[in-house]
Amino acid sequence: MTITQDFTNLLENDKEAELIPFLQKLDKAQKKELVPALKRLFKVYSAFSQEAGIGSVRPKWSNAQRNVLGIAGFVCHNQKDFEQSNWGVINKETLDTILPWYCPAWFSDFINSYANQDFTPYFLNYDWYMELVEQNYVIETPALIAKILPNYIIESKLREHKYVPENLLKREITLKEHIWYIFEHESGVNWSYRYINLPEKSKDGLWIDTFKKYTDENKIDRKRLLKVSLKASNNNFNQTLSGWFIELFIKLEPTKAEVKELQEALFQALNSPHSKVVNTSAKYLKDLTDEKEFLVDAYLDYAVALLTSESKTVVAGALMTLDKLAKKHPDQREQICVIACQAFIHQDNSLQLRAAKLIQKYGHTQVDTLKETIQTYYDALFSEARDILIGFAIAFVNENSLTEDALPDSEASIIEIRMPENFDDFVFLASQSFDQNETYHFDLLPAAVLKFQHKMTADNILKLMPAFQRAYKIITSDWNSTMGYLDNMLAKFFISYGQLLVNFTPFAAEPIRQMQKTFVKLEDDKKANWSGYQTRLGGIKPWDVYTHSLGYKPHKHILLNAFFMLERKINLPLLSTPTHEPCWVSAVALIERLSLYQKANVMPGEMDLQVAIARCLPNHPEEALKLADEKLTGEYRAFMGFVLGEDNHAKDSYKCKTAWLMAGVAKSSPNIDAEWSSLTGLSQPYLNGEFGWESKVEDYFRKEYNYNLKEYVNIPDKQKIIRVNFGDKQKKTSTFKAVLNKLLPGQKEIEPSVYDYTELKFEYISAEHNDIKRLLYLMPRQPDILLAHIINKGFHYVDFMGENDKRLVIYTLETLLTLNYRYGTMSHLFVATCMISSDKTVRTYAAELWIKGVAEGLLDSNAIGRIIGKHERIELAPLKRFTDLIIANMFQISKKHNSALEGLLCHCVEQMGDTPINGCKKLLEIYAEVLAINKSKIALEHVIALLNIWESTESLKKIIQKLKNAG
């Protein structure tokens, strides 16, 4: 029998006891011979399979067989092969039976390789590792010791754990050398015991306690420990580990004399990227300022880093220290003043004031360097600091001030959309239409299909096949994160058109038929494999979203309108296809399109016309009116004239009532005239988007798992919410009138308009955020109704619950920035609520909308202030979000904006309660600063009265005095 056969026999028959004598007999060549068989057997025995009758999945081997393979591998393999088949053989118990007679050359490298792994294997502990080192099987590696030593002060048996710091005394070398490795190599000393519960001891700080214990007992050199812990905190380790080392330093409570000796290390620690390390070092250094050994030059070198710190305490501390140093060292005052200027980067009045006072005290107005430095920072200063530093002014006009970026001018920068001119353009449009590269691709595709419907030759259809394939894939594949329901709707429209082509020109459209067949088969296969599978293929006609939301109806109606014309081979364009970005239809184009319908004597689609009017851009009115005179007659001429500024009115005989409604709304929003609301069944407040709303604290029940009862229980709790009350959607009609309407002949029901369909319906947001832009572009001049829905859904829990609802709000903000309309109640509520949102991107967008709205006179800044004031009455969100936003994005934009900001702040304070909320001081500071800049005073009596009440709060006294004296 060969070696391999012997081994296989031994393995198959579970003869574990015979393994070691067998392996001991093998020479080098025989071991090598066994390797291929070992690899093969390992593969066979380690393969997982389902155990008959049980249903659980497990490998083929028994425990004994696994050991046999593992041990044989340890003896025969090289390191690489062993690593690939190592299964539980590396442990003290097993290796004690092998190492005395055989230790592979690679064993030391193998064990030490764990130093570079992200994890420490459970079998490797300090005791055993040291035994291996002591028996010369393994060469000692500091990095690995640093990794395994932290676990050495706990002994664990099953779930019992015991704190045994005395383990560190077992070997002399442990405290003498090994303990220091922890400070040089990355280890888990900071989190080793996170998951262990010790009955008699708090698990926090076990290692810190251990260090303290042995330094107190003089078993660890305290001086060295202080030095290395400080150094380790700045060793480029991760944040928590660095933080742990500085914590150890603090807990060791260094004396002033000790700190003095560690000055240099403390200075270096100021370089650390971790704030805890920097802040702690700065604190210790500050305490040394009065000492004569204090290294002044070194401090001045590092002061810049401290003054730019995010922590206000650190900056204030540094300024205090600089003040002391300037007092003590007159020769360095100039340098100190220049350094102190760094504090001006903080948009914080008290810090700026402190720095300015220091400069005023020690700086010379004749020193050029100082004047130049102050000059650089001047634009960033608050008025108080500015006033103090007036003597240092060269000429307070910043010549290098940066050129401003203008906001896109919505009227001037209007960009024309290119409609496909030839079939090739159409092909490339079709293949990207379902990606929403542009929102208007949704409109462009059906328009292009209509335009090229008469060019569907076999060759051209072939060119469209990649687009058809994309459409099929969009419908049948899994949803992706950028897809909206509208993309699915558009894809279904396109494949429906494909089927129409198969009917019209079976020969030319054969590839489409084949493709349909392929995808139908794929869908059938999926259905056969998965009983719950819902077949996804289907046309545009039965399309619906699972929520059955009405919000998607207008888009569907327009696509059905296009499909209707394709079915009948009607060669007319859609009216609502945008001609200019992002959604506008130029008046000239609309007149041209309408004239085609008039000429053909075809009634346009109801929804298509409504959306076209809603999107109509009345630019170049004179030219457009001239064209309307030439090309339109009757009702079309009348309402286009109205759109373009003429004083026309809807007559009873007119057929397109909803088109008149859209034109009327577009023109008079947000205060829609009663004349127009008579053209709809919607109530006037609803049409105006004038909904009631409130931000309030609501009682509710929170579900919490009760471990004793082993079930979820309802816990009463409170939550802060915003709710919009939509009121009555439809006009109230008396029963008598309703009956009369039914009985009287010729009474036509009012057609539903886009606004009847406006809705955002979901319990959990799925893909609606990817549609929101396109939904908003249905009503670009009166988005308030949809915004009310967005507020109710997007701010359901004030702070976002997930990424999708955040995106819903961000995409809405993005869309609003591209529109020019007068803000109604809901638009103000939306923007104001976004200003205190938990997401900075959302807040910044809201600020940009405010900047744009103020510049163009489209919004009421005071109304924004009132809403935020109402929200903050119940502290709906931390006020800091809002004050930070003002400083960063809304302050000092222009004179006009400063004036609007003043109104905003005044009305915000007006709405607050008698008890000042957290963060009020900062708000009032900003208000005072804005008043100072505007050379203005508090405009509302109620605000003065409120401030008088607030004045009883000690911390607000000073700022309120300042406010009252403003102007």
Added chain:
Amino acid sequence: MSDTITYQYNRSSAFNKSASLDELFLAKYSEVQKKDAPCFFWGRLTDPYTTARCLLTLSNVVQSSFNLSPFQLALLKDPIVTAGNEKIRFEGFSHCAGVYARVDVLGDGHDGEFLESGTTNVDFNQPMLSALSNVRKNENVLLSIGQKEVGLHRENEKVIERKVPLPVKWIKALTSVQMFLSESEKVHSFNRLQALQLFKTIPSGKPKTDYYLLIRGGKPMFSPVKSNDAITVGGLHRLKLIEPLLAIADELRVFPHATMQATTWQVYIGAIRFTLSLSRDTWRGFSGEGAGLESLIEDVPDNWVELVDNYSYANQEFNATLLAVNEGLDLQKVANITGRLSAIGLLGYDLDENNFFYRRLPFKLSRIMSLNPRLKDAEKLLLEGKVKIVSRESNKVEAQVEGSGVKHIVILNGDREQCTCTWFSKNQGERGVCKHILAVKKLIIN
């Protein structure tokens, strides 16, 4: 080609402290070393504190990853250094290949001798980095890249080997980023205050939307709102990598790419310059952008590489015309030579000097050439005869390329290139052309 790269260092890099003079020794290794060059540079650093801060920032870039790939994160890739022409440049990429960083120690930043010029990997190990963290201001530090005296190396000392899976993305990104740099122009220059103000406007967390650098109320700021001419930055949080340098910076310059596909941020601190380039978004590494693809449509003759190698030395400005004249190359054929040479790892780009410089990546050319799957796919399409030119007029080419289940239409019309495939439909050419367009172009050219 092996899928593992083995760094072999004679000893570890180390920061050796002594009473009078500290030494930063950087161990080096190159796969393509032409001759035995034990030491590239040996001399004093004039501003060791700044150099140390910049190298630490570089190591932070190299260790960072901005998309989730824990497996890749575990592998440290060593930065490369190019020494020569009075400059020392350290370069590296984040794991995700979306952030490029370079430290340039310019002429005044060092006082020493360039014993050899060339490019090499350098060992960046944890103990050395820890020591770097503690370099003080006004300290005397000697830098040596490679060992000056072989004697220092003890005979029985073990070669330090670190095997890592071939960092395909990393190497590919090194060849691609130069294209983006060469198409970038300076737009803003900020002083320290403005730079610090600007960085204060970076939102916390990982913003998922694009941000735009714009000027409002006389202050630079980042805003999610696009305005005219604002600079687009995707994955803005990545910029925080250079935040620690700002407190000591003299100036920050911003160089956006012509079509906003990347932004480059250069921090100037005395004679040291730190460059950070961000890709278009966190999930888009420079490696996958296909920037160099078009340059590789034509084969690069082997003798060119040799010629350029002979003609240039490290960090030397690269002048294509001069090369053509001196080496008697046909200028027609040299068209776009810079693009082609940087795509195979022979050139870097210096934004301040506005020129390419020679630096040969320390990886085998065969490795670099094997890194462009899209080009390989295009070649496969040609090989399988799946590309058919339908019509060819003076300025317009229409072709059919067989895809899976359909025939894609490719139209090249002047500068406009279009395809009906999903890749093109989604990206509209922003991330380099698709394999179908590449195949058609290759067919036409060859």
